[in-house]
Amino acid sequence: MGLPPGPVFAALGALSAAYFAITGTVWAVTGEFTRLGGHAVELLGADPGSWTYYQEVTALEGGPLDRTDGWIVIAMLAGSLLAALWADDFRVRTPPLRRRFPQALAGGIVAGFGARLAFGCNLAAMFTGIPQFSLHAWLFTLTTAIGTWLGVQLIRQRWWRGPTRPVPASARQHLTAEQNRRRRVRHLSAFTVIVAALAAACLLYLLTERPLLAVAVVFGTVFGALIQRGQICFTAAFRDLWVTRKTKLSDALVIGLATAVITTFVVLLVTGMDPLTKPAGWGTVIGGTLFGLGIVMAGACETGMMYRAMEGQTVAWVAFGGNVIGATVLAYGWDHWGIHRHLVASAPPVSLTSFGGLWGALVISLVLLALWWLAMSPRRTSRLSRLNAEGSAPAEREEVAA
Amino acid sequence: MSSSFRTADYSLDLRGESCPYPVIHTLEALHGLRPGETIEISTDCPQAYRNVPDDARAAGHELLGEPVKEGATMLFVFRRGDAVLGRHLTEEKPRRRFGFLRGRRHQHEQ
Numbered sequence: 001m002g003l004p005p006g007p008v009f010a011a012l013g014a015l016s017a018a019y020f021a022i023t024g025t026v027w028a029v030t031g032e033f034t035r036l037g038g039h040a041v042e043l044l045g046a047d048p049g050s051w052t053y054y055q056e057v058t059a060l061e062g063g064p065l066d067r068t069d070g071w072i073v074i075a076m077l078a079g080s081l082l083a084a085l086w087a088d089d090f091r092v093r094t095p096p097l098r099r100r101f102p103q104a105l106a107g108g109i110v111a112g113f114g115a116r117l118a119f120g121c122n123l124a125a126m127f128t129g130i131p132q133f134s135l136h137a138w139l140f141t142l143t144t145a146i147g148t149w150l151g152v153q154l155i156r157q158r159w160w161r162g163p164t165r166p167v168p169a170s171a172r173q174h175l176t177a178e179q180n181r182r183r184r185v186r187h188l189s190a191f192t193v194i195v196a197a198l199a200a201a202c203l204l205y206l207l208t209e210r211p212l213l214a215v216a217v218v219f220g221t222v223f224g225a226l227i228q229r230g231q232i233c234f235t236a237a238f239r240d241l242w243v244t245r246k247t248k249l250s251d252a253l254v255i256g257l258a259t260a261v262i263t264t265f266v267v268l269l270v271t272g273m274d275p276l277t278k279p280a281g282w283g284t285v286i287g288g289t290l291f292g293l294g295i296v297m298a299g300a301c302e303t304g305m306m307y308r309a310m311e312g313q314t315v316a317w318v319a320f321g322g323n324v325i326g327a328t329v330l331a332y333g334w335d336h337w338g339i340h341r342h343l344v345a346s347a348p349p350v351s352l353t354s355f356g357g358l359w360g361a362l363v364i365s366l367v368l369l370a371l372w373w374l375a376m377s378p379r380r381t382s383r384l385s386r387l388n389a390e391g392s393a394p395a396e397r398e399e400v401a402a
Numbered sequence: 403m404s405s406s407f408r409t410a411d412y413s414l415d416l417r418g419e420s421c422p423y424p425v426i427h428t429l430e431a432l433h434g435l436r437p438g439e440t441i442e443i444s445t446d447c448p449q450a451y452r453n454v455p456d457d458a459r460a461a462g463h464e465l466l467g468e469p470v471k472e473g474a475t476m477l478f479v480f481r482r483g484d485a486v487l488g489r490h491l492t493e494e495k496p497r498r499r500f501g502f503l504r505g506r507r508h509q510h511e512q
Contacts, residue, residue: 091474095418
């Protein structure tokens with residue numbers, strides 16, 4: 001049934017700090033999506049090299065296999081696929097409602113555009129941005145929460161979510177033992193091949209003295225496997241607050257962020273590295289809101305859609321395509337439509353370390369996380385009392401409290 | 403095989419849908435039932451393996467027996483609770499009887 005999200009979030013927080021300590025870059029994916037879009041328009045005959053975005057923000061050098069960012073994305077996809085195959089969660093799924101495909105495409109485009117406008121998605125502008133003590137990440141997180149609320153107002157509409165049609169129950173066809181066995185053999189063979197390929201890539205990079213690429217392969221695989229096993233869905237962390245008033249994943253996210261903040265703080269303190277700070281301004285506010293709206297429309301954020309795609313959910317592949325399109329549109333509009341000039345140029349990069357250094361930034365971050373936790377208390381308590389009123393088993397109550 | 407075979411009054415096949423739709427449709431379907439009636443839900447969204455029973459219980463319904471997983475598909479049987487608890491998306495709509503089931507339910511009562 002997977003791993004509990006709180007501890008998995010905490011493990012991801014600590015691992016992302018370690019990844020930063022080793023490579024000097026944070027765990028992020030949308031920068032690479034933008035580059036993939038750049039490669040795509042290059043193939044279509046355009047010259048993205050002349051766009052300011054690819055000159056100044058995310059450089060288009062080499063292919064995905066030559067970059068740590070590229071390998072993080074590839075290895076995350078591989079890691080999620082490994083986890084899904086191992087846990088027998090893999091199945092090619094197509095939703096009975098065809099409207100899910102245009103919804104995912106539209107949501108993916110909106111989310112991809114918003115993410116790059118704000119310099120990151122739920123990773124670089126949230127999960128690995130808040131631990132860098134960059135104010136833009138807090139602004140992005142807050143506006144993402146607002147955007148997901150807007151998104152829920154949209155998807156709750158009957159024309160969007162579709163009808164509920166239960167039918168009188170009838171006898172169900174079950175798979176035979178032989179069918180089950182054959183599926184397991186197929187899945188585990190694929191598992192073995194992928195592990196061998198990843199190991200070969202690591203070995204190759206170690207032998208050719210490109211150890212950072214090997215690091216990206218290992219961390220990407222672990223990140224991917226963890227988000228699948230823990231079902232680490234940043235979309236749900238916010239969306240569940242509005243859909244079912246559930247705080248479980250939001251609480252897990254706060255635990256993960258606290259772990260990431262503390263471990264990144266230690267890394268910064270010990271190594272003396274400078275934290276990575278991005279501009280905080282209208283671009284962040286608009287980008288965060290669009291991102292929140294888009295991920296609810298698409299059904300998944302940048303990371304959620306990666307592990308869903310690898311579980312075989314075809315809608316997530318469409319959302320992935322939408323993300324790349326949205327990010328590329330933003331890259332085009334950066335200079336061509338004056339997005340940078342109007343929304344980003346005047347925005348200052350603000351680091352929380354300017355309020356009392358690293359220690360001050362640590363205190364501010366932990367206080368903000370504590371406020372987030374407290375703000376969720378009414379929802380947490382109300383849900384707990386409902387579960388207890390039903391006389392559910394004690395184990396279930398603890399699960400909700402955790 | 404026989405151990406995984408269960409009967410319920412209704413069934414709802416949510417395979418192919420991913421979260422939050424399995425939860426929304428499960429809650430809406432349960433609200434449409436009468437207290438005590440049972441429904442079998444099938445979902446293949448791994449996030450729903452946890453969310454569907456979590457949210458159905460928090461809304462006052464009862465999970466009957468252990469969920470059964472067959473490949474990537476998970477089967478749940480719920481009994482509709484006496485009262486729907488809490489606030490969520492589907493509760494604000496007027497309670498809908500499933501029109502096309504009415505005939506069957508009527509026969510059932512006779």
